[in-house]
Amino acid sequence: xxxxxxxxxxxxxxxxxxxxxxxxxxxxxxxxxxxxxxxxxxxxxxxxxxxxxxxxxxxxxxxxxxxxxxxxxxxxxxxxxxxxxxxxxxxxxxxxxxxxxxxxxxxxxxxxxxxxxxxxxxxxxxxxxxxxxxxxxxxxxxxxxxxxxxxxxxxxxxxxxxxxxxxxxxxxxxxxxxxxxxxxxxxxxxxxxxxxxxxxxxxxxxxxxxxxxxxxxxxxxxxxxxxxxxxxxxxxxxxxxxxxxxxxxxxxx
Ligand SMILES: [Zn+2]
Numbered sequence: 001x002x003x004x005x006x007x008x009x010x011x012x013x014x015x016x017x018x019x020x021x022x023x024x025x026x027x028x029x030x031x032x033x034x035x036x037x038x039x040x041x042x043x044x045x046x047x048x049x050x051x052x053x054x055x056x057x058x059x060x061x062x063x064x065x066x067x068x069x070x071x072x073x074x075x076x077x078x079x080x081x082x083x084x085x086x087x088x089x090x091x092x093x094x095x096x097x098x099x100x101x102x103x104x105x106x107x108x109x110x111x112x113x114x115x116x117x118x119x120x121x122x123x124x125x126x127x128x129x130x131x132x133x134x135x136x137x138x139x140x141x142x143x144x145x146x147x148x149x150x151x152x153x154x155x156x157x158x159x160x161x162x163x164x165x166x167x168x169x170x171x172x173x174x175x176x177x178x179x180x181x182x183x184x185x186x187x188x189x190x191x192x193x194x195x196x197x198x199x200x201x202x203x204x205x206x207x208x209x210x211x212x213x214x215x216x217x218x219x220x221x222x223x224x225x226x227x228x229x230x231x232x233x234x235x236x237x238x239x240x241x242x243x244x245x246x247x248x249x250x251x252x253x
Pocket of ligand 1: 175176177183184185188201
């Protein structure tokens with residue numbers, strides 16, 4: 001067994017984290033993430049291997065966002081923050097101009113297109129009071145799941161954005177799916193998982209969906225797909241379906 005792909009990150013304050021993929025041939029055997037120095041997943045053999053990788057001082061993947069600078073866990077340990085702005089994305093007064101830049105940049109990140117063995121990335125769109133919209137760094141942090149068919153690594157949408165220029169007001173989260181075609185999942189649409197006014201999701205073909213949940217309003221949630229420079233509304237989430245996120249499809253509008 002040998003690691004074919006991996007990423008190890010060292011940070012100050014005694015924190016270390018690692019994210020890596022173990023492969024034999026085309027089979028992914030194991031994937032984990034370690035935080036706060038504790039090895040949560042994996043067998044002793046994996047831990048030994050990781051320890052030896054750490055001792056060898058493996059460098060982070062060039063160009064990959066790094067925990068501790070671009071994103072990290074909040075003290076609760078189950079929610080994350082993201083830094084911003086992400087320099088790969090040009091800010092704009094037109095939020096759609098920002099949204100349209102996201103997918104091509106995200107798909108350059110490690111494992112972003114690895115389908116069943118892929119990695120989701122989550123970020124946020126926000127303002128700092130200057131009339132423009134910004135994108136946060138994307139984060140791969142999320143639930144620790146062994147990888148395998150249909151077990152892609154999900155990411156947590158940021159609860160807050162840290163921007164040195166001032167207080168960030170979040171208006172949307174965005175996330176990728178590492179295959180295509182892939183639209184918003186039922187979990188993506190459930191009311192309890194909505195954080196902001198808008199949710200953006202895209203797949204490896206850069207088909208973009210927008211969910212406007214209208215959670216606290218007496219009107220249906222709306223699901224759109226990006227077509228060129230317009231949003232086409234493709235479904236409604238009726239009042240009684242908001243909890244489950246069930247979509248009632250619309251014929252062409
Ligand atoms: Zn999703």
